[in-house]
Amino acid sequence: MSGAVSGARGPAPAPQDRLEAALRAPAAAGRPALVAFLTAGYPLRAGFRETLAQVAAIADAVEVGVPFSDPMADGLTIQRASAAALAQGVTLAWILEELARAGRLAAPPVLMGYLNPFLAYGLERLAADAAAAGVAGFVVPDLPLDEAEPFERALAPHGLALVQLVTPVTPPARLARLAAASRGFLYAVTVTGVTGGAEPDPLAIADYLDRVRRASPRPVMAGFGVRTPGQVRALAPHADGVVVGSALIEALERGDDPGPFLAGLRDAAGPRAAADGEGNR
Amino acid sequence: MTPTELLDDLVAGRLPDARGRFGPWGGRFVPETLVPALERLEAGARAALADPAFRAALDDELAGWAGRPTPLTHAPGLSAAWGAEVWLKREDLAHTGAHKVNNALGQALLARRLGARQVIAETGAGQHGVASAAASARVGLPCRVYMGAVDVERQAPNVERMRRLGAEVVSVDSGDRTLRAAIDAALRAWVLDPEGTHYLLGSAVGPHPYPWLVRELQAVIGREARAQILVRRGRLPDAAIACVGGGSNAIGLFHGFLADGAVALIGVEAGGRGSGPGEHGATLAHGRAGVLHGSHSLLLQDAHGQVGETHSISAGLDYPGVGPEHAFLRDAGRARYVTADDGEALAALALCAAREGILPALETAHALVGAQRYAAAHPGALIVVGLSGRGDKDLPALAALGVGGAR
Numbered sequence: 001m002s003g004a005v006s007g008a009r010g011p012a013p014a015p016q017d018r019l020e021a022a023l024r025a026p027a028a029a030g031r032p033a034l035v036a037f038l039t040a041g042y043p044l045r046a047g048f049r050e051t052l053a054q055v056a057a058i059a060d061a062v063e064v065g066v067p068f069s070d071p072m073a074d075g076l077t078i079q080r081a082s083a084a085a086l087a088q089g090v091t092l093a094w095i096l097e098e099l100a101r102a103g104r105l106a107a108p109p110v111l112m113g114y115l116n117p118f119l120a121y122g123l124e125r126l127a128a129d130a131a132a133a134g135v136a137g138f139v140v141p142d143l144p145l146d147e148a149e150p151f152e153r154a155l156a157p158h159g160l161a162l163v164q165l166v167t168p169v170t171p172p173a174r175l176a177r178l179a180a181a182s183r184g185f186l187y188a189v190t191v192t193g194v195t196g197g198a199e200p201d202p203l204a205i206a207d208y209l210d211r212v213r214r215a216s217p218r219p220v221m222a223g224f225g226v227r228t229p230g231q232v233r234a235l236a237p238h239a240d241g242v243v244v245g246s247a248l249i250e251a252l253e254r255g256d257d258p259g260p261f262l263a264g265l266r267d268a269a270g271p272r273a274a275a276d277g278e279g280n281r
Numbered sequence: 282m283t284p285t286e287l288l289d290d291l292v293a294g295r296l297p298d299a300r301g302r303f304g305p306w307g308g309r310f311v312p313e314t315l316v317p318a319l320e321r322l323e324a325g326a327r328a329a330l331a332d333p334a335f336r337a338a339l340d341d342e343l344a345g346w347a348g349r350p351t352p353l354t355h356a357p358g359l360s361a362a363w364g365a366e367v368w369l370k371r372e373d374l375a376h377t378g379a380h381k382v383n384n385a386l387g388q389a390l391l392a393r394r395l396g397a398r399q400v401i402a403e404t405g406a407g408q409h410g411v412a413s414a415a416a417s418a419r420v421g422l423p424c425r426v427y428m429g430a431v432d433v434e435r436q437a438p439n440v441e442r443m444r445r446l447g448a449e450v451v452s453v454d455s456g457d458r459t460l461r462a463a464i465d466a467a468l469r470a471w472v473l474d475p476e477g478t479h480y481l482l483g484s485a486v487g488p489h490p491y492p493w494l495v496r497e498l499q500a501v502i503g504r505e506a507r508a509q510i511l512v513r514r515g516r517l518p519d520a521a522i523a524c525v526g527g528g529s530n531a532i533g534l535f536h537g538f539l540a541d542g543a544v545a546l547i548g549v550e551a552g553g554r555g556s557g558p559g560e561h562g563a564t565l566a567h568g569r570a571g572v573l574h575g576s577h578s579l580l581l582q583d584a585h586g587q588v589g590e591t592h593s594i595s596a597g598l599d600y601p602g603v604g605p606e607h608a609f610l611r612d613a614g615r616a617r618y619v620t621a622d623d624g625e626a627l628a629a630l631a632l633c634a635a636r637e638g639i640l641p642a643l644e645t646a647h648a649l650v651g652a653q654r655y656a657a658a659h660p661g662a663l664i665v666v667g668l669s670g671r672g673d674k675d676l677p678a679l680a681a682l683g684v685g686g687a688r
Contacts, residue, residue, distance in 0.1 A: 069587040070456065070573060072468045073312040079455055091585045115310060115572045120586025142310045142572065146300065167314040169475055174317070192314055193473045 014159025019108045019136035019184040022060050023219040023241055031270025032232065033241025034058070035185075035221050036248055036262055037112065039065035039081035040098070041090035043252050049102045051258070055248075056105040058262040060241065061185075063139060064099070066092055066113025073141040075196035077246040077253075092121050099133040108136035110163065110184070115143050115151075123154035130160060137161025137184045145181055163187050168208045179215040186216040188239065189224045196246025199225050209238035229268030236269035284613035291609070292540045301489020304612065306605035309488040311575045315468075318475035323490040325395045330497060335394065339387055346419060347376040347386055349501065353509035353665070358636025359649070365656035368518070369668040370506045372530065373641065377412045377442075379670030380502060380530040381483060385412035387498035389420045392479035399474075400424045402481040403467040405432055405460030405526070406597035406644060407439025408670050409483030414448035417481075424448040424481075427466040429459040432596045435681075439674045457590055460526075460600045464574050484527025485604035488575030492604050496532045503537020506665055514663060520545040520655050523667035524647040525618065526562065526598035528607045530669040535616060545617070548607060549651035551593030552620030558583070559590040564603040565611055565618040578605040594623040594678070595643035597670075621650030627684055629653060630672065642670035643678070 013021070023033040036059035041048050056062050067082040067090055074082065092113075099109060111130060118126055118140065130138075137160050143151060145164055152162050161184030166175050169192055179186055190205050191198055205222075213220050222235050223243025232242050244265055251261045282290075287304045290296050301307045309319060329335040343349040351374050356367040372380035385402075392400055400417045402424065404410030410426040417424035426448050433440055433452045443450050456462030464487075471480045485495040503521070510518055521538050523531035525548035538544040553561030561567070564579050571580035573588055581589035581601035593599040610616035621629070629649035634640045641649065645668055652666045672679075 070461065070465050072465050072574070073472065075469075076455075086587060093585075116580070116582065116588070117586035119571060120582065120584065141312050142575070144309065144311065144313055144316050146316075147308055147310055165313045169314060169317055171317055178313070189314065192475060194469050197473075 015108065015131065015136040016159055016161035016183045019061060019110065019161055020218060022108050023185050023221065026060055027240065029270065031267065032236045032239065033060040033219065033221065034262065034266040035061045035063060035223070035241060035243040037063040037065055037243060037245030039067060039078065039085050039249060040095040041067070041085040041088055042081045042249065043084070045088045045090060049098055051252070052102060053105065054259060055262065056107040056109070058259060058266055059107050061107050061136070062105065062109045063112040063243065063245070064095060064109050066095060066111055066117055068114040068117055071114060073194055075194040075246060077196040077249050081249045092117050096129050096133045099135060104134055109134065110137045110139055110161070111135055112139040112141070115140055123151060127154045127158045127160055131158035135160065137163055139163045139165070139187060141165065145178055165189055166212055168192055168205065175212065175215050179212070179217065182216070182218055185219045185221050186212065187243065188212045188220050188222045190222050190226070191224050193224065195224050197225055199227065199231065206238050209235070213238065229264050232265050232268040287609070288613040288615055297489060297493050301493065303606050303609035306578050306608040307489055307492055308577045309575060310572045310577065311488045312472060314472045314475055315488070318471070319488055319490065321395070326391055326490055326494050329391050329394055335390070339390055342386055342390065342419070343383070343501065347382050348374060350505045351375050353506055353513065355513070356637050359633060359652070362632060362636060363653050363656035364660045365652070365662045365664055367652055367656070367664050367666060368510060368513070369637070369639070369666050370502060370534065372502060372667065372669045373639065373645070373671035377408070377415050378673065379408040379412065379642065380499060380533065380667070381409040381412035381670070382416065383501055383533070384483065384495050384498040384529060385409065385416040385481060386419070388479065388481045388494070389413070389416035389422065392422060392481065393420045395479065397422060397479035398477040400479050400481050401427065401467050401470050402483060403427045403460065403463040404483060405429070405463065405599060406595065406642065407432065407436040407443070407674055408597065408642070410448070410450070411439050411442045411446065413481045413483070414443040414446035418447050425451060425470070427451050427453050427463040427470065429457070429463045430454050431458045432460065432463070435678050436596055436674050437677055459596065461588065468574070484529040485532045485606060486527040486574060486576055486578070486602055492576065492606055495529050496536060496606060499529050499533025500536040502530065502533035502667065503535060506534060507537040510665055516663070517541050517544050518665045519659060519662040520547055521665045521667070522547045522549065522648050522651045522655060524549050524598060524644050524669060525565065525603060525607060526551070526600045526644065527602065528604035530667050532604060532606055534667040535610070539615070545655070546610070546615060547651050547655060548616055548618040549647045550618055550620045551595060551598035551647060552622035552625070553592040553594070554623055560592050561620065562591040562593040562598045562600055563620045564601060565607060566620050568603065573602045576602070576605050579603055579608045594626060595647065597642070597644040598647060619651055619654065621647040625650045639668070640672040641668055642672045643675045645669045
């Protein structure tokens with residue numbers, strides 16, 4: 001589904017290929033990729049584009065969270081951010097306008113959100129408007145592959161990625177199917193739980209991430225519960241990158257400058273970090 | 282296929298299909314972590330329900346522990362008041378006081394068979410929570426019940442019953458703090474331990490296989506009611522009427538009469554205090570297609586796909602979604618759905634208590650309003666009403682409303 005698209009649209013790479021390339025590039029610099037999650041319009045609607053640009057200047061891709069009234073895969077932090085964004089009147093249409101106004105960001109944006117607001121917007125209209133706004137793809141946590149065909153069909157003409165998620169309890173045959181279907185990257189959920197919960201035990205998940213990586217033709221991003229440079233160093237040998245979400249939201253809640261926090265995670269396992277002998281492949 | 286052809290499939294037992302669909306409705310929209318758990322549950326439930334030994338054990342417990350079959354009671358007072366012949370299918374007489382026990386017992390037995398270490402459940406009015414607590418105790422599994430903080434307040438007697446039955450009750454302070462938030466919280470808890478926990482979902486909603494599984498376990502209501510009315514009256518009713526929140530007691534009653542095309546099937550939703558957004562829980566009347574809690578069905582939502590607030594005097598009907606099979610039955614024209622508002626429900630409750638000596642639940646009172654309306658349009662009709670639960674749990678709410686007793 002993905003391959004034909006870039007050719008049909010001329011020399012510019014399809015958004016999903018740009019996303020994949022952006023997440024592969026850090027390996028050449030000897031560090032894992034960093035994907036940062038940011039709830040749209042959080043902490044405040046005003047100034048969101050500035051926050052977004054700041055995050056995109058450091059991260060390799062940005063997940064822009066589309067708030068939903070019933071975020072069933074999210075822990076308290078993102079529930080809170082979602083509710084705060086909705087209370088300020090953040091809508092999918094507003095998010096797409098903001099992204100369009102932001103112009104080309106230093107890191108490709110991906111929309112992460114629950115299915116119902118996307119359905120309400122209309123899938124074909126969504127794909128067209130997202131492509132026009134510079135979006136590279138989608139992560140939809142309540143849309144398993146078995147139900148994804150209409151969504152994939154809408155995204156395909158625009159070369160937009162639909163990122164699949166795998167988890168520690170995904171059986172091998174299903175892992176192979178999800179890895180083959182995923183575009184842009186493969187999202188490896190590191191815990192059985194919601195976002196921002198228990199910190200994953202790096203030893204317990206090393207074997208899991210190694211299995212995911214062997215199955216995946218795309219870069220593997222490990223996420224859910226990643227908060228510290230130490231975790232990034234532990235995950236780095238087993239994944240192509242990490243996703244940080246709740247910890248970034250919490251930094252914003254505290255009024256911290258997200259720049260140093262994100263840079264610390266980005267460089268935790270790279271050449272800029274003190275050599276710690278763990279090695280990066 | 283046309284809705285009518287699909288209806289033939291439904292009557293023949295071919296729906297939901299392999300993907301959990303009733304036509305366009307249903308499916309499985311859940312985080313990836315839950316997909317293997319739902320696949321295991323589906324396979325386990327199919328095997329169990331096809332296993333004569335499991336069915337015999339279930340029937341034995343339904344009879345000896347839950348008190349089935351429940352009576353079909355003639356209601357001469359309501360009949361005289363409404364100019365029809367009204368019979369009440371007495372789920373209020375099932376153990377723990379509502380139809381919820383049929384599903385809770387079946388799923389608890391299933392959970393034990395599938396090796397679950399604990400049971401979690403959500404509850405709105407508290408009836409499903411009480412039934413889950415009791416059934417879990419009966420099969421020897423620990424039980425945790427998620428309940429919206431608003432409902433904890435307005436259904437206090439049931440909170441105490443759950444605790445006495447050994448369940449842990451978790452008051453949910455997020456979201457709308459009612460049934461919808463309780464389901465969100467239960468799903469999040471399930472994601473933490475999808476392999477050791479059985480999620481005992483209480484209505485015919487949620488991801489496949491729940492709408493099917495809950496319907497199969499509630500179908501005993503309609504099977505009994507059909508046999509009983511034939512014995513007592515020698516003919517089928519003109520209408521079978523039940524209240525609809527998620528829709529489990531209604532789907533259970535309706536399934537007994539699905540193949541009997543002449544029997545009108547009528548679901549009654551919560552009309553609340555008006556037809557505007559946030560004033561009711563009437564999803565089939567006012568909802569649009571959408572996805573919530575794992576299922577594609579009708580949904581009360583705003584233009585941006587955010588789930589709408591609801592209101593009903595009855596906690597059990599205070600829900601913005603509805604079971605996918607009801608959306609299908611509406612499309613197919615096999616069932617129709619009406620609303621009863623808060624005031625009508627309170628009046629019907631008072632009449633039933635005064636004339637029949639039966640205090641129904643506030644949810645159930647909505648079904649009585651539907652029967653009253655049907656009787657007005659069809660004088661002399663033979664009507665079976667799903668008397669889904671008893672009203673003891675609502676006494677504090679009734680007192681708070683200043684609703685006096687029958688005089």
